[in-house]
Amino acid sequence: MTDEGPWEISAKTLTYRHKEKIYIAEGDVVITKNGQFLQAQKVTYDVDSGDVEALGDIRLKSGDDILTGERGSFNLKTKAGRMDNGRLFLSGNNYYLSGEIIEKLNGDTYRLKGCKLTTCDGDSPAWSITGSEVEVTIEGYGKIKHAAFRVRDVPLLYFPYMIFSAKTKRQTGLLLPRLGYSGRNGVDIEVPFFWAISDQTDATFYQRYISKRGYMQGLEFRYLADEDSKGDFLFDILSDRKDKKDMNNIEEVEISPYERTNSTRYWFRSRVDQDLPFGLVARLDGDLVSDQDYLREFEGGLFGFEARPDLAEEFGRPFEEKRSPTRRSAFRLSRDTENYSLQAGSSYNQRPENPSVDQTSQPLGSLDFVLLPEKLMNLPIYFNLKSSYDYVWRDEGEKGHQVSISPELRFPLWLFDRYLEFEPRISYLFNSEWIDNPEQDDNHLYKGAYEAGARLAASAERIYDVGWMNATKLKHKISPVLSYAYEVRQDNEDYRPWFEPIDRNIPIDKIRNLICLSLENFFDARLVNEKGAVSYRQWATFNLRQAYDIDEARRDENPEIEKKPLAPLTASLSIYPTSDLDLRWSTAWDHYEKEISYTVLSLDLTVDRSGGREDTYEVDYVNYKYGQESLNFWIDVNLAYGFSVGSSLERDLDLSENISNRYWLQYKSQCWGVKLIGEREDEETSIMLQFHLLGLGDFRAF
Numbered sequence: 001m002t003d004e005g006p007w008e009i010s011a012k013t014l015t016y017r018h019k020e021k022i023y024i025a026e027g028d029v030v031i032t033k034n035g036q037f038l039q040a041q042k043v044t045y046d047v048d049s050g051d052v053e054a055l056g057d058i059r060l061k062s063g064d065d066i067l068t069g070e071r072g073s074f075n076l077k078t079k080a081g082r083m084d085n086g087r088l089f090l091s092g093n094n095y096y097l098s099g100e101i102i103e104k105l106n107g108d109t110y111r112l113k114g115c116k117l118t119t120c121d122g123d124s125p126a127w128s129i130t131g132s133e134v135e136v137t138i139e140g141y142g143k144i145k146h147a148a149f150r151v152r153d154v155p156l157l158y159f160p161y162m163i164f165s166a167k168t169k170r171q172t173g174l175l176l177p178r179l180g181y182s183g184r185n186g187v188d189i190e191v192p193f194f195w196a197i198s199d200q201t202d203a204t205f206y207q208r209y210i211s212k213r214g215y216m217q218g219l220e221f222r223y224l225a226d227e228d229s230k231g232d233f234l235f236d237i238l239s240d241r242k243d244k245k246d247m248n249n250i251e252e253v254e255i256s257p258y259e260r261t262n263s264t265r266y267w268f269r270s271r272v273d274q275d276l277p278f279g280l281v282a283r284l285d286g287d288l289v290s291d292q293d294y295l296r297e298f299e300g301g302l303f304g305f306e307a308r309p310d311l312a313e314e315f316g317r318p319f320e321e322k323r324s325p326t327r328r329s330a331f332r333l334s335r336d337t338e339n340y341s342l343q344a345g346s347s348y349n350q351r352p353e354n355p356s357v358d359q360t361s362q363p364l365g366s367l368d369f370v371l372l373p374e375k376l377m378n379l380p381i382y383f384n385l386k387s388s389y390d391y392v393w394r395d396e397g398e399k400g401h402q403v404s405i406s407p408e409l410r411f412p413l414w415l416f417d418r419y420l421e422f423e424p425r426i427s428y429l430f431n432s433e434w435i436d437n438p439e440q441d442d443n444h445l446y447k448g449a450y451e452a453g454a455r456l457a458a459s460a461e462r463i464y465d466v467g468w469m470n471a472t473k474l475k476h477k478i479s480p481v482l483s484y485a486y487e488v489r490q491d492n493e494d495y496r497p498w499f500e501p502i503d504r505n506i507p508i509d510k511i512r513n514l515i516c517l518s519l520e521n522f523f524d525a526r527l528v529n530e531k532g533a534v535s536y537r538q539w540a541t542f543n544l545r546q547a548y549d550i551d552e553a554r555r556d557e558n559p560e561i562e563k564k565p566l567a568p569l570t571a572s573l574s575i576y577p578t579s580d581l582d583l584r585w586s587t588a589w590d591h592y593e594k595e596i597s598y599t600v601l602s603l604d605l606t607v608d609r610s611g612g613r614e615d616t617y618e619v620d621y622v623n624y625k626y627g628q629e630s631l632n633f634w635i636d637v638n639l640a641y642g643f644s645v646g647s648s649l650e651r652d653l654d655l656s657e658n659i660s661n662r663y664w665l666q667y668k669s670q671c672w673g674v675k676l677i678g679e680r681e682d683e684e685t686s687i688m689l690q691f692h693l694l695g696l697g698d699f700r701a702f
Contacts, residue, residue, distance in 0.1 A: 006033070007033045007045075010030045022045065023045040025045070026043075038059070040058045041056030051076075054072050056070065065138065066088070067088050068089075069102070078106055080105060081103070084100070095118075095695060096119065100115075114132065115133065119695040121671070128149075129150070130147070131144040136166050141166060142166050145161060147161070164695070172195050173193070175191075185212050185213055186210060186211035186213075187209075187211040191207045192205065201224075212241070213242065217237055228275050229273060243263035244260070255293050255297060270286035271312075273315060283332045285317060288329060292353040326349040329348045338372070340370060343366075358395040361392050363391070364391055366389065366391070381410070382411075400437075409426050410423055419459070421457045422456050428451070457481040459478070463476075464476070470528055474524070484514070516546065520543050521542040525539050540573070562592065568589055572584075572585065572587075580605065581605050583602070584600075585602075596623075596625070598623060599621065601622075602619070603619040604617075605618075620632040629653040644667075660681035668692075672692060674692070675692070676689055
C-alpha cells in the first residue's frame with residue numbers, strides 16, 4: 001500500500017482556517033486514504049504537520065487492526081499517536097488489548113500502560129492477562145511487565161515478565177515455550193526458535209530441559225523447492241543422566257526387556273521427495289534411533305513422537321510403529337515413462353537393541369526394470385518384461401546376490417461385440433542366487449518356471465437414478481471373471497529360498513494347476529454441484545474370489561490325508577462415497593475347517609456437527625487364524641455446550657492385554673479450552689491436564 005495521495009475528509013460540518021492551515025471537522029467525521037481511516041465526532045487536522053486531535057467515538061483502522069477510544073492525538077504522516085482509555089484489536093491473532101494509555105510508536109509498535117490482554121470476544125472475557133505495561137510489535141512479539149493471569153477477574157498466576165507472539169507471517173523468532181511435568185521425567189520446559197532462512201528453507205531449534213534427565217536439543221530443517229520437491233529432517237539428542245537401565249526395576253523392564261547402557265540418546269528421522277534432471281525422482285526415508293527404549297520413553301505428551309511435525313501424513317509414507325523391532329531407512333531413485341519403469345534403491349533395517357548376533361537382512365542394493373506391455377508390430381500380441389537384481393547383506397548369516405527375469409506374452413481378444421474379453425498369456429520366470437556361505441557346498445541356486453494361463457471376463461452394467469447428496473446417477477458394473485494358470489517348475493533339487501519374501505508363500509511343488517472364479521462389482525456416482533459442474537466418483541467396490549487347485553483334486557498319494565482343492569473363499573468391500581467415510585473390509589472362509597481364516601477391517605468416519613465441530617471414529621481390526629488378532633480404535637464425540645469426550649485403545653486380543661488405552665474429557669469455547677486425559681501404557685498410568693488459550697498455545701501438567 002502506498003502513502004502517496006491526499007487524505008480525504010468528510011463530516012457534517014467542515015471549517016478551514018486558511019492562515020493556520022487547520023481543518024476543524026465535526027459530526028461523523030471520516031478521514032481516509034488507501035484503506036486507512038480515522039473516525040471520530042470531532043477532529044482538528046493540521047495540514048502541514050499532519051497532527052490530528054480527535055474526540056468522541058474514535059476508531060482508527062490500519063489494515064485489519066483497529067484502535068478505539070474517546071480521546072486521542074495522532075500524526076497522519078508518522079502514524080504515531082496516543083489514545084486515552086483505548087482498546088486495540090490485532091486481527092491476525094485475535095488479540096484484544098486495552099489500556100489507560102495506548103501509544104502508537106513509529107512503525108507497528110504499540111505501548112500500553114495499565115493494560116489488559118485477551119483473545120476472547122465480548123466485554124466479559126473468560127480469561128485475561130493484566131500488566132503494568134505492554135509493548136507489542138505487529139509481526140513480532142509482545143512483552144508484559146508484572147503480568148497476572150486471570151479467570152474472569154480473579155487473579156490466579158503472577159509473572160514478573162511475560163513474552164507472547166504477535167506474528168501471523170513466517171519469520172525468524174521465538175515460538176511459544178512449552179511447559180509440562182511427568183512423574184518419569186519431572187519438569188519439562190522447551191523453548192523453540194524458528195529461523196526463516198529463505199523463501200524455500202527454514203529451521204526450528206528446540207531447546208528442552210528435562211529436570212530428571214538433562215538437556216535435550218532438537219533441530220528440524222525443511223526445504224521446499226517446488227510442489228513435488230521437498231524435504232524435512234528432524235534430529236533430537238539427549239545427554240541422559242540415567243546412563244544405565246536398572247533391570248531390577250519392574251517399571252524399567254516393562255518399557256522393554258533389553259538392557260541399556262548409553263547416556264547419549266537420539267532419534268533421527270527424515271522424508272525427502274526430490275525431482276531430478278532427466279525425469280529422475282528421488283525418495284529418501286531416514287529413521288535411526290539410539291536405543292530400543294527411546295521412543296517409548298519420550299514419544300508422548302507435549303514434546304515427543306506425537307508433538308513434532310507428522311512426516312508420515314505430510315509425505316504419505318509411514319514410520320515403523322514405536323514398538324517395532326526394526327527402524328527402516330531407505331533410498332530410491334526411479335524413472336518412469338510410458339514404456340518402462342526403472343528403479344534403483346537401497347535400504348537398511350536397524351535393530352535398536354543391538355543384538356550380539358544380528359541376522360537381520362539388509363537389502364543394500366536393488367535394481368528393478370519393468371518393460372510395460374507393448375504391442376508387437378501390428379499383431380494383437382503384447383510383450384512385457386519384469387526383472388530385478390538384489391544384493392542382501394547380513395552381519396551374521398547368508399548374504400549374496402539374486403537376479404530375477406520374467407518375460408511375458410499376452411493375447412487380448414474382444415468377442416461378441418466387446419461384451420466378452422478373452423486373454424491367454426504365457427510367461428517364463430528365472431531366479432538365480434549366489435550365496436556367500438563357506439559352509440555350503442553349492443552356493444549357486446536357481447529355479448525356473450514356465451507358466452501359461454488365460455482370463456475370460458464379461459461385464460454388464462445398469463444406471464440408476466438417485467438423489468443422495470450431490471449424486472444424480474449411480475452406475476453398477478458387475479464383471480464375472482474366470483481365470484486359469486498352469487505352472488511347471490524347473491528347480492535344482494536342493495533349492496530353498498533364502499531371502500525373497502514372496503517365495504515363502506509359494507509351494508515347492510513342481511506344478512501349479514489352478515482355476516479361479518471371481519465376481520467384481522463397481523459402483524460409480526455422477527455428481528452435480530450447486531453450480532452445475534459434473535464430476536464422477538467411485539463410491540464402492542465389492543469382490544468375491546474362489547480358487548480351485550486341480551492338482552490337489554487329482555492327488556493320489558497319501559489317500560489318508562483329506563484332499564483340499566478349494567482355496568479359502570475371499571471377499572473384499574470398500575466404501576468411500578465422500579472424504580468423510582472410508583470403510584475397507586476383507587475376509588476369507590475356510591471350507592474345510594468351516595471357519596473364518598482371517599478378517600481385516602478399517603473404518604474412518606467423520607460426522608459434521610453444528611458450529612464447525614466434528615465427531616471422529618476410527619477402527620482397525622485384524623484377525624488371522626494362526627497369528628495376530630488386534631483391535632485399535634479412536635473415538636471423539638462432541639457433546640452440548642462445547643464439551644466432548646473421547647477414548648482410544650490399542651489391544652492385543654491374542655494376548656488379551658491392552659498395549660495402551662486413553663480417555664479424555666474436553667471443553668472448548670471461543671478463546672480457551674481444557675482437556676483432562678487419563679492414559680495407561682506399558683503398565684504406567686498417567687493423568688494429564690491440558691489448557692489451551694487461543695493465541696497463546698497449550699499448557700500441560702502430568
